Amino acid sequence: MSDVNSPDRASACPFHNTAGGAIAATPTGCPVSRRAAEFDPFEDGYQQDPPEYVRWAREQEPVFYSPKLGYWVVTRYEDIKAIFRDNLTFSPSIALEKITPTGPEANEVLASYGYAMNRTLVNEDEPAHMPRRRALMDPFTPEALMHHEPMVRHLAREYVDRFIDDGKADLVDQMLWEVPLTVALHFLGVPEEDMDTLRKYSIAHTVNTWGRPKPEEQVEVAHAVGKFWQFAGKVLDKMRQDPDGPGWMQYGIRKQKELPDVVTDSYLHSMMMAGIVAAHETTANATANAMKLLLQHPQAWRDICEDPSLIPNAVEECLRHNGSVAAWRRLATRDVTVGGIDIPAGSKLLIVMSSANHDEHQFADADLFDIRRENASDQLTFGYGSHQCMGKNLARMEMQIFLEEFTRRLPHMRLAEQRFTYVPNTSFRGPEHVFVEWDPALNPERVDPSALQPRAAVRIGEPSAHAISRPVVVTSATYAGGDIIRVKLASPDGRPLPRWTPGSHIDVECGNTGISRQYSLCGDPDDAAAFEIAVLREHQSRGGSEWVHNNVKTGALLRVRGPRNHFRLDESAKKLVFIAGGIGITPISAMARNAKARGIDYEVHFSGRTRASMALLDELTALHGDRMRVYVSDEGTRNDFRALQVVEGTQVYACGPARMLEALQHASMGWPDDALKVEHFESTIGTLDPDREHAFEVELKDSGLVVTVPADQTLLAALRKANVDVQSDCEEGLCGSCEVRVLAGEIDHRDVVLTKGER
Template identity: 60%
Template structure:
């Protein structure tokens, strides 16, 4: 993990005649050497765009590349912000050719009367959402489940054809044809001319997002022109079938009913565009996923043993090696991204493949972790009103591919005698071939033919974080203090558990209980250490752990995840712990000491005997550790502690019981926003649905939808049913993972995450529990 490093003056090159600010004076348009050298068509970038842009995420998250003529955006929050605001950042250039066509190529296109118009991908508001609302019904999760049987039958036919061969190119054998067949079936287009469609698809990709040479341009233009003609001919046939089924037939009927919204020229453009979009991305995503999984043998074997892991494995593969690398946007006015001034009419390359590796959002962002609870927050499908309508189609197909292959060919491996090549383009990425091998004599179906009839059906849509858990073994249990046990957990196969950062926690699943515990060992340890306080008045989870858990037991956990991340950008750090709240705080103290930062730890408890890690805290941190022990007459003067912070800009991190944090929050109301970070792991269930709840309406600005949340529903449930992915974890208002931005309306806050100042500001809410005070909210979703 790398912290952001400032650029030095030596890194910068002042361009004569600034390409983005032509009237800028000398020195007004600095471009670093790395920004100048950026090449999205280089072999290094095509092979691994996230790694190629690691320097950008760490040092220069928004930069200008003169050769390309684009501003490049590489961090998660910035890419998501651009996706969210499709007014300031217009999608109108999403299908603009990277290389202007030659005169000969233009003449070739004219011969075919090529006139690709706006599509859902590159259309501005309000036209975009008017059309999207009319045409999106077929893509809703409730309407896609019926496609599962067809996809599985197609997959089994293809696997049957090569299962005894011992070697196959998965792209040629199934990953290209099945998504195309499914896309054509969904559209209602006859399955014909498959070979021609493959040529057309590649040509369309190279023409739009590639960098063809002058010689290649004419050949590509000819294939694109023939594709345009083909799409028009198929559309004409479909117009003569008024009762036809499929999405395009629906669009044709909408054209008759609402010609001003779904125009005739729009249908032709969409026919061509969606044939490509409907299968190309799924083909590449499936290829990337199998390559990634087979390159990590332990992960592959775990999926083979437990197919319930597949849905989240698909999300993690989409995050780590997604088929969509980047999209393009145009700034409609002077604006800023991450404090960088962006001029009107600037072109942006927003690299989701880089954003998906950003450690600021994804703990250990470069690591393949099929147990990652927030994997579905990747930006491979985009975000907001332009999020991919076919995302759940892709998920369904990829899950079935992996489930069938892992069941029938668990011994499959990547062939060593292959080089992976990628079609040079800005948008899509995946190997052109994926050759795998196996010994047919070891095919499990030869010994057990019943394998052929087995299958696992997965719900349509993104997997819930609550369904994702890894197995761990209890390596050791010891006493940390009176009523507190320390538990060391290890991977059952002896592998190192994923690294974590101070403030991270895991959800321990024991018996019928799920409880959150901060990690309090050292982040570099291969195992995890937690401390569990026995709570007599709790709901039974801690009693179960104290009374029934023993060394050697195999249990499950979710995480690690970090909603209480240690912020480093402060001249001094004040850490405050109450009781068992010492667990994340001691990890933060250890980290700050290692970084040689200025810090102090205030640890509050009733008795020294009940204060876990008190002795280690004093031994390791000396006079920086201040103990406040009630039975010894020592109490923390929170007002005085906070007063000291207001004079030197210290940042406060605090964890403990609710009453401590509420008191601390009251003392911090005059501090700058963000200077206090707190975490609490207990709940009074205030977020639960209540008898006096009433229905309210929500306007989702990013998606341009209006929904109603009934009295017995949560906002989270309603937006998910509408096909909008919102992450969640505890669903009790404790973790903050389901936070959404509030643009208008008063919120009935029922969470334990936001401070009183944040609630008063009214700019965010937790979708799992909070509701509207009145009848309506407007949200940035």
């Protein structure tokens, strides 16, 4: 994303030329492609599967203009995340604007109810938004949300009790709509009213804002929305009489007394109505989507039935693969370029997060439903940045509890034959019905009363990467010279393994030792049937390699995490230089294979003590021919890094022992910035010494939270103590898992993963 005035900006019409009689033109004069002209998010194709409906755009025309909507449509992950990040250039002010303008009769109906929906947390610009968000944030903290867990569990059990002996149910009608609505009302502090009436109100609000009601439907919808508005006002007036009661709205009323200019009357009324929809409908739809998706993938369903610790990450993958918020809207406040397309100030954007969640550039094998996906929580269903959904962790908690209840009490549940239908709209998405069936005679609690007891602890926030592992079986374990063992791993049931990219690694859990170690994948990224690693026995190591050599035999069952990639290959480079020392050849081998397959100019430099100790040497020599340079200490040959020709456009990737990498760092002083990318075996960072450190404070932009980091803690540890979720893995500055953007302030970098330019 860049300014349109940037001197190196892309052509204004990069995806199609102006010849050929275009159907229509964009506001900037570019021709509109046929598929862009046909785009209609109210069609059944979009309702059934938004990511598939816009696949053509994601792959060929990631930003396009829709004449039918009058919106620019954005479909790729990187562009959408950048839009969410910049809420000044891309104003949220139109998020609750009617996407389909209604006629004068419907507008008169709304006016007759005094309808005046104004600013809420989702559609408010700065400088008003952040002070209000900070003022109203406390009830959403993990500590505060935990108080709601017993109530959610009680409701989930009570509703399942109602139909568990029937052998069939519509999960939406009989549970997944009413329970989230009850939780939403409880959280907001709203007295429970007629569920059916509130359901009609909520659907009407969705259709009124994000749908395309027919002219004959608009008046009926307007009456429902008007009644919803009046209901919200009456409840708010009642709450003012008892502002000390529990609930987020009462909390807001108390905050109004403290901050009257920040939390105003009109703001509370709008938030009451919006809060009922946001806290209820998205969770109801998300859980209905999740149950449909899990039951359509029986192995994934069996996996979470047998191992409830997988449920938190399964929730993230369900939100990624089939989320309840398909798209959102923004308004361009200035001329800007998004994805190479010039977008004028005043343009409206439909940002399709469901498409971003299937972007292959962010999620390997993105269409695969994988409940163990390492980066599933990168999903954008909750948005991103300063307007990210505040209630995301309440939704996560509810979904975890619902899935835990279903898997524990109805593991034999299956989908009934049906066609799924959706309320046509651009943004909120969930099936109107999910019909399921089972044999009540097989209900576990009939023979084992312990099936009624919860098995899984709820995790508030993103799942921990350390909790997500997958079983694999060793299909071969052979020695490859010296003390190196090559290991091939496959799924025990023969299913494909997750796709991975060159430079990726997996974490191998070393039995019951509590040790896990990272090993680079060195096989073929296109081989979905196997992971391959090569492990050097390090006699002075911390025990991981010794365990692998002593215990990993053909047929052995292991557990691994990943794959993850913090050593990603830049395939746009003009030339690639690969440098490996010893076992460092493992990630380099996959990278070199990829460069050859893509026709990129490359060379491989491989150093070792003896030829016998150099893993993969013979097959690499056969594959890469004269692009392969081999340096063997016993033969008196050594790589002279000063002789390397590294010019602009060349990328150098290196992995090997610390002494080799230090020499490379020294030799790279005269190279272009960030030409050298390094993968380390071990951290060079010492243990934290509190006597040599000092305390400091960090302010978190999204929440406004200020965290003090004591002298004896890392920033990562302090954030965790403050209940802020930050993914991490090695905790040694090696992997980059915990990387976050710093917006201001001086940084004392102590990692070994970022380049000079990245720092």
